[in-house]
Amino acid sequence: MGTVPAVQAHGLVKTFRDQRAVDGIDLDVRQGEIFGVLGPNGAGKTTTLKMLATLLSIDSGQAEIFGIDVRAHPHRVRQLIGVTGQYASVDEDLSATENLWLFGRLQGLRAGAARSTADELLDRFGLRDAADRRISEFSGGMRRRLDLAASLITRPPLIFLDEPTTGLDPRTRGQMWDTIRELVADGCTVLLTTQYLDEADQLADRVCVIDRGRKVAEGTPDDLKGQVGESTLQVQFEPGADQAAAAEAVHRVLGEEPVLTPEAGRMNVPLPDADRAADVLVALRSAGVSIRSVSVARPTLDEVFLALTGHDVPADRSDRDPGDAPGPGDAPGPGDAPNPGDAFDRDSTVLEAAR
Ligand SMILES: Nc1ncnc2c1ncn2[C@@H]1O[C@H](COP(=O)(O)OP(=O)(O)OP(=O)(O)O)[C@@H](O)[C@H]1O
């Protein structure tokens, strides 16, 4: 396969009734990387992934997986990919072992091979202790791991992961991240979607941000960071603190003016990066300014999207068919939040992006 891209797509379009869910997306995923497709509810992430994975027809545009045209050769493409859905697709009444065995058989493995592959995957995904339990008794994290395990049965070189950690607790998310990194260390390429800025930041080599079916930014997380807003250091002064001296100290350290709100005894300092907060605090102390509290705020996703697109994170536009709605077995995820913006990790490292 050499250096042919794992995914190359040009001008992908998918229209549902009169809505262009995906509206001319280009993608270029290199072999061996983790590529993140980032966007809010209804942005078109799942639809994009499904077209690439031959699960939805491509209305217009063109896509190749390892150089093989998706529209012309869907069967060949299917042999090169594993797909893990946003909503786990395992049989509730079967055990983990039975599910993996069944998937193996469906993929054409012989009975013995299906059994040994199932065994190996159970160990690899830490599901050995739960091997004989019915899936209906599994936690959300166990389901996700089983779902991922199932998609690896045929050892595909390219794996699509649709929101692999939505609804998982932080520790389980961390385990999922480790698992994904291991896959890549083993030579896989991963294309994942996420609503979490910190997930893209932690995991992805490159990221594209999509909104309303269009790509609004692309680059490495570091490329994209810092282009939108910087972090802000918020300082609450003690009463009577010398605010002029504080402003001067900030100017000396950063060469920039802070925003003072004297009546509230507050100062906001834009930071080129969060590390500079310490420099500012040291300067304030040596200037003799007394401080009650400090915090470093990062831009929220709402702010990032606002900067990228000129509009807020859209309200959930997932007015989709009932058959496409989240399954009842799913852990509460961002889709269930009243305001999609609230689903994003406000306190975590925020990936900032700009056009
Ligand atoms: N089968 C369908 N029929 C009609 N509309 C659909 C269908 N699937 C998706 N859509 C619409 O297309 C748009 C994009 O949906 P998509 O599922 O790709 O978004 P997403 O980025 O994956 O969102 P989420 O983060 O909620 O999973 C949405 O407005 C959705 O309502």
Ligand SMILES: [Mg+2]
């Ligand atoms: Mg989706």
